[in-house]
Amino acid sequence: MKKAKDYIVFPLDLPSERAARECVAMLSGHVGMFKVGLELFIGSGPDIIRHIRDVGSAKIFLDLKLHDIPETVCRSMERIADLGVDFATVHCGESQAMLEAAVRGSRGKVKILGVTVLTSVQHQDVAAAGFRDEFAADLSKLVVKRALMAKDAGCAGVICSGLEVRMIKEQAGTDFVAVTPGIRPAWEGMTADDQQRVTTPAQAIQNGSDYLVIGRPIRDADDPKAAAIRISEEILRKGEG
Numbered sequence: 001m002k003k004a005k006d007y008i009v010f011p012l013d014l015p016s017e018r019a020a021r022e023c024v025a026m027l028s029g030h031v032g033m034f035k036v037g038l039e040l041f042i043g044s045g046p047d048i049i050r051h052i053r054d055v056g057s058a059k060i061f062l063d064l065k066l067h068d069i070p071e072t073v074c075r076s077m078e079r080i081a082d083l084g085v086d087f088a089t090v091h092c093g094e095s096q097a098m099l100e101a102a103v104r105g106s107r108g109k110v111k112i113l114g115v116t117v118l119t120s121v122q123h124q125d126v127a128a129a130g131f132r133d134e135f136a137a138d139l140s141k142l143v144v145k146r147a148l149m150a151k152d153a154g155c156a157g158v159i160c161s162g163l164e165v166r167m168i169k170e171q172a173g174t175d176f177v178a179v180t181p182g183i184r185p186a187w188e189g190m191t192a193d194d195q196q197r198v199t200t201p202a203q204a205i206q207n208g209s210d211y212l213v214i215g216r217p218i219r220d221a222d223d224p225k226a227a228a229i230r231i232s233e234e235i236l237r238k239g240e241g
């Protein structure tokens, strides 16, 4: 059975392999998945992936958010598939062909998640980028449209804010995985930082999120391990109730 900690994806948004290893040692057993993003992957290369696999049972999410011509995406995803990670990302914004290329390159060895609309983006940004009024006025329409495109392409799921999960699950089915960043616990002094479409851990889970990406609320806490445990307790108390 899925435990409360299994919902937590901790992004190793750190500059070096050394710093990441310290975080992995501290949070192993308290989060269900570690996410390796561009900053760390550029700094450390694939060694950090092997390290996470060797030290514990946490899942691994390689979040490189690919965005290129289909041939390049497919070939890059083939290399990612060889690394033995559980999830990898590709942007939904460009074309269905790019998403299909990512799925083809995965060869069934890694689950592909489509990035719908970043949680740092709000409707003014979408309007300024030249999108149709219908999408600028209601970002969730754009998120759902991209999620359905990802589903058609064969992706396992999407990255979306906690505000859009319910609609995505209704239209794409409950098995279609929803990974939600932009999570902020309702703790005193908590700030949204650059995130715009924000939910608490309990709200996101009540809306149907399968995994929550929670970075700065844990990383920047005085005691990161205690913060992760506190979030698990909140998930247990409110999320399932």
Ligand code: C5P
Pocket (backbone or CB within 6 Å): 011, 013, 037, 063, 117, 118, 119, 120, 159, 181, 182, 183, 193, 195, 213, 214, 215, 216, 217
């Ligand atoms: O919790 P915090 O805001 O620190 O989380 C930041 C992390 O969430 C980064 O690793 C960023 O790449 C990730 N993120 C994401 N998709 C978004 C927004 C943020 O994967 N739409």
